Amino acid sequence: LTIRSEHVCKYMGCTVIKVKPLMEQQALTLFLNKVGPNIVQNQTLMPILRLVVKECAGLPLIIVVVAGTFKGEEDPLIWKNTLRELKERIEKVEGVEAKVIKRLKFSFDHLMDEKVKYCFLHCALCPEDYEIENDELIEY
Numbered sequence: 001l002t003i004r005s006e007h008v009c010k011y012m013g014c015t016v017i018k019v020k021p022l023m024e025q026q027a028l029t030l031f032l033n034k035v036g037p038n039i040v041q042n043q044t045l046m047p048i049l050r051l052v053v054k055e056c057a058g059l060p061l062i063i064v065v066v067a068g069t070f071k072g073e074e075d076p077l078i079w080k081n082t083l084r085e086l087k088e089r090i091e092k093v094e095g096v097e098a099k100v101i102k103r104l105k106f107s108f109d110h111l112m113d114e115k116v117k118y119c120f121l122h123c124a125l126c127p128e129d130y131e132i133e134n135d136e137l138i139e140y
Helices: 006-011 024-035 046-055 060-070 076-091 096-109 114-125 134-139
Strands: none
Touching: 024 046, 024 060, 046 060, 046 076, 060 076, 060 096, 114 134
């Protein structure tokens, strides 16, 4: 069970287990696994890539989401601009949960396809563990 609020977990009688962020090398490995082989082999992107991973703060969900944003992108200028934007957004936010949300919003804002954004927003309206039928999602 993963949950955002300790209070809900305690109310349910669950044991709260704090999960520490990934270590730097673990975070880098996860990011590299998700971003794709063409990026891994591009040595000019590695310094920027390491800075992007650092901005993910060792949080696996954020690492996977941000890596998906960069999947297949080989233009160093896009990486640099996106890194700058990611840093600017996070600096304006206080609190750990707010920082997580800002990182996820950053990824959402970089989805290229409007239909994918609408699908994401529709899914976000559904309760946790709600089973969404493909036909229903396509209809919306």
